Amino acid sequence: MKRKLLSLMLVGTMAASMVACGSSADTTDNASKDAADGAATEAVQSDDENTLTVYAWDENFNIPALKAAEKDYQDVNPDFKLEIITQSQSSDVEQAVTLAAEAGDYSTLPDIVLFQDHYFQQYVTNYPDAWQDASDADCDWNGLGAEKLSYSTIDGKHYGFPVDAGTAIFAYRTDLLEQAGYTIDDVTGITWDEFDKIGKDVQAKTGKYLLCMDGSGNDLFYMMLQEEGVSQFKDGKPYIKDNETLVKVFEVVAQLAKDNVLYLANDWSDYTDQAIQGDMVAGVFNGNWIIPTMKQVSENSGKWEIVPAPTLTGKPGYASNGGSSLYITANCKKADLAKDFLAYTFGGRSADDGQSTTYDEALLNGGVIGTCAAAAESDVYQQGVDFFNGQPIYADIVEYTQNVATVEQSDYHYQARTHLGTALQNVLDNGYTTEQALEEAESNLKFDMGL
């Protein structure tokens, strides 16, 4: 029996390797090339004139939104089909574009890609031929949130269709605040110094942190800066050690961490699994996409409420973090269909202007909150949410969206974050002064940028 199996295996070996050697050693081997050719093109492009392909990630968030859009658009185009090709994360899409560009062959890309906002400008600079201008799409660009569009608009040309607003929320556990002797009003419209004081009380009374940050994203700095309307960059150059606002923000973060008010999670999973789902925190400050993660802890339902974030001066703070948009690639041969589809579904139009169900369904199925101001008027957006003590948080968040300041973006946005995160560790663990740490961060960032 065993011998038979083995000989079978060997026969298979020979047969398969003959083919393999042929096609590998000699790539012009016609038979295998043709066979492969068909398979490859079929993979990311469809011959059907009503089918579009799209790369997207996150089964619980973006993909339900896209499915909702497909269904919505089928009302006007019943033959329409959206083929979603799941990627594990945003960087997979970036990698796919990079590789296609470096190989000089965009035909491996799908019609549409979901793309992270912060990276897009860089990809237009590096690979201008990879994208199609979508300015003539029938969208209500004014209704989509100026801050959001600032990522996807380059030289006045619109490239992207916003999917989710990265608008930040600051959520507090009211029950824990109460134990420490505070109410939700006490944390509304406060400065970071007052926040620190309350945070210390909460830590002393309840053993919970009032804030946490994902140590691989280091997003707190960016959000706090955006609240003040300031960027880590000025005129395309790093603006760190001489940036007074940034220095203050940095000192606040370091102080919060020292006072055990801020929990520094190591990475994303530590942030979501330990800090939030492990019930270590009494406050969460992040893009609104964090809500589904919070909701996993069902026993805390009704105990959360959302307010604008603290700032350096005490005015209400608005920021955004994360978020992505849909872009049409150079490889899309059905650009008109793509534009029509995206304008119909994610085009920011009001209900009177033909807006239908995409935004509502995306919110219901994926928790995706759009950037469209008009969408907030629907019943779905206006409803109270039990988890947040009946607060109509979706409408609130759309309102926050309109208040987020536009700040200078850079191709090196994430490097800036990483270096600030490193600076924080250096202050907390390695005995650096703020000045030394920020100086090093700036010089490292300059190094990255080749300045």
Place this chain on the structure above:
Amino acid sequence: MTKKKNRSMIQRRLIPTYIFLIICSFISVFPLYWMIAAATNASINVARGSIGFGNQLFINFEHLKTAVQGTLWSSMGNSFLYSIVQTVVTLFVCSIAGYGFELYHDKGKDKLFGILLLAMMVPAVATMVPLYGLVSKAKLLNTVWAFILPGISTPFMIMMFRQNSRNFPPDIMEAARIDGLAEWKIFFKMYVPIQKSIYAAAAVITFMNAWNAYMWPKVVMSDNRAQTMPMFIANISSGYTVDYGMTMLGVLFCSLPTMIVFFVLQKQFAEGITGSVK
């Protein structure tokens, strides 16, 4: 009687060894136990590190079946297909090379072998962009060939076969040649049948590597219909909110085949490796 006593004394002296081995085995197996337990739990309990069994197995399975456009079984099928083709092709190409290097060796071939060994040291990151370019130009993306090409010929495998070929007596070759057997027939008729265990060992290693490969397949198998099990797992385990119970069940599915292959080929594996370290 004395023999029995003697034996029990030996066993008693081995007690520290047993304890040490049990501890090592426990440490090795515990994370796997945890994986199985996690597959039966709800996500939140997994995230909180519970180590008992839960009652969510079927719910997790239902979720798993619909994840990533319901590609669980096709991913499993792809992984089997690619890994088996990879194993078969690799075994063939590397065994004839190892055989050639050892039994026909001369100065030129020894030098060439030294050069080929260098390939082991080429970092994967460095070759990714040029290799992708090659595969993309050859229009092989999303095909099994894209998956297997970089892994077919590896210096390590050639070395393994070469070492093993040392026990193949040259007299047999001479005798066969005198009988007028063609060179390739000597390989298939004389060499292959007596080298079963090295083929088994090489098969286990190649299959394992192919099954667990992630970086390269992620780059060239972008279509969900072509994706492998590790890619499927990656697709369900990243995102804003991860269902850990479901993910761990997926991981369990992904781990079983390599374990089974090892269990089944265990004995031949050990024998095959023995030859290669002579």
Place this chain on the structure above:
Amino acid sequence: MTLAKKQLAAGWLFLTPATILIFIMSFYPIVQAFITSFKSGKGVNIKFADPLTYNYQRMLQDVIFKTSMKNTFLYLIVEVPVMLILAILLAQLLNNKDLKFKGIFRTCIFLPCATSLVSYSLIFKSMFATQGLINTVLQNIGITHENINFLGTASTARAIIIIALIWRWTGYNMVFYLAGLQNIEYSVYEAAKIDGANGWKTFWYITVPLLKPTIVMTAIMSINGTLQLFDESVNLTSGGPANSTITMSHYIYNQAFGQGVGNLGYTSAMSFIVFIMVAILAFINLKVGDTRD
């Protein structure tokens, strides 16, 4: 064709597919990378740098690359010897003919390397999490009194990477040693026993020297694997906190694909240096292992 010529041709023919494949799949790309390493700029703006060695000079000033090199060598120096010694020890213990349940022990200890990477990184992260199993156990037996953020502290995070590597690869190496031990005649041990050598002595003076070829082979494989270490750094610690666990390959990958950088010229230059380092170490290893001849 004469018989000798035929044989010669057959010999070369046997190596041809493997050789061609290695040339196309490994040497062509590394040559490409070498050429790219003299270029700077990104995407459509990439061109030959001025001066040509720009990327190599850049590397000398790159603080994070130096950190990643330090980390990688730390892993190498600590992990490889500990793992290989542990593997030899286990093999030696399992090679005892009086031992029962050998198969079970062997399988258990080998299993970690058969698990897929994604699963094992998830498991380790969860076990060492701030409120995870290890913290709970440590507190219950009274060793520590509060939760330790293992993965968030530089020293412990490095230790976890090393532990994870040892967990995963010891069994794999053990199998090679077990195999090597099969080639040692049992009578050698009997003779040693009669001469009065104890367990440790037999281990150091008989087992280790006889296993030398195997040790050299596994050492080369481990050194190569560690210098190109990528997965653990990415999946367990994301290189953090503050780059204190990042490996060379991880940093190189980040410069190519991570964070949307696409700095391929610089990436290629760094990979080329890694290639040379691995080659040098492997060469030294082979020379040291060869002293008996």
